Amino acid sequence: MLKFVFTKTARYPGLEVEHYQIMRNLRTLLVNFKYRGFLMTLLGLAATICGKAKIPFLQEYRFNKQNLRESGLDTDGIVEPAMMDIPDEFRASACRYEAASDYEFRHVLERLHIDYSAYHFVDYGSGKGAILASAARYPFKSVTGIEISGALHQTATQNIAEMKRRDMIRASSLTSVHSDAASYSLPAAPHVIYVYNSFGPEVLQEVLDRISEDLCNVTEPVYFLYNNPMHHNVLEERPDFHRMSKSFGGKWLIFVRPGNSDEFRKAG
Template sequence: MVNGRATARDAYLSLRRVSGELLVDRRWGTETSRVADLGGVDAPGRVRYEPSGYLDLRRVLRHRDVTPQDVFLDLGCGKGRIVLQAARYEFGRVIGVEVSPELCEVARANVRARRDHLRSDVELIVADAATFDIPDDVTVIYLYNPFRGAVFAAAVDQIVSSLNRAPRRVRVIYRTPLEEDVLLGTGRFRLTRSVPGLRPTRAWAQKMSTRIYVAEPA
């Protein structure tokens, strides 16, 4: 039974990747669908690139909940699929941070390919999320299980430091929230919503859920 489930899972992921390549990447002139490692970067605690779904951001963030005063940050942006989605909203700007120069260069090429269709300015930065200073105007942060353990804790510390410098409302959108306890343990964020992932089984859908957390100024 375990092998059967694994085979079904692999078949589903393969179909999802191929459909993404055929229906979106080829049409847009981008390359966001293929899983990739970090291009030789020695980065313990980091997770390889796997793309978010094309509907993931739209399912949890409505256009009317974004204003030009909002700034979007994708920590661990990989090839930039979510950056491209966020830049279709009315954000003041969109930032992607990626530890791998190789993946970041792919993301830059993808943004260039879609430039005429984006509403927001995009900045892509090669940096380590554990030491990256969160800009104090960021109001929406996206995470797709990009790193674990000490790296995640350090990234959360950077978020809290930014909140301390500039108290404001910040939303964290966290897909596959395996390190949720670290975020909630800061005492700054509360869980406001959980959306199951688009997966064939209920257990798998729950594991791949996207959760939204909010920090409010004191």
């Protein structure tokens, strides 16, 4: 038990970066209270405990079930790379699809303290669009997902249509693009970049090179939100990006390319 509390571990070795799980769990609890409220958080905790004890009680209140009811979108499930319809040359670097936590993302994003209307948002490896839906809550200039799987991209497109139908979008535009990450060109403007361990280090390096090339003349800060940062060393070895903070016990790392103005706030 003490090893679990005081050392870095991975809940799913090989699929998850080592981090301080106790810190992640405590921060996640606080974030759930912040966005979900006291009652629904307690019900979610009770449902989790019942599930681990194999007691079929309150399971409709599990946090992922609450998320699906709140969004009304098709973002659930896990899709392994072997089941994805992607070109063979990208399969070795692909990682599985699994929706990220809406509340973790919103907490990290809001800690940047930026003017969303001055920024574009891009999610590399956007899957079914769970984080696109979260980012679209904010008045970004645009929210764009890049997804190499045609099936996942199609689901994201359907989710975007549903969000438009229900008037859930505050961003000026919201779209999913069927493309490999390194081929996508960014407009020369301030960006918030998001990656949920979508690919291996070689592709990540290519993506970062493309970001640096496309945004070389942008003077404002460029932010890189890295969820489950399995290949964080790729970013840490680059002179143009600097690590701002760790979140959720190191389950998230936030980097920034300061730009010429050097005006950015540190996220906690």
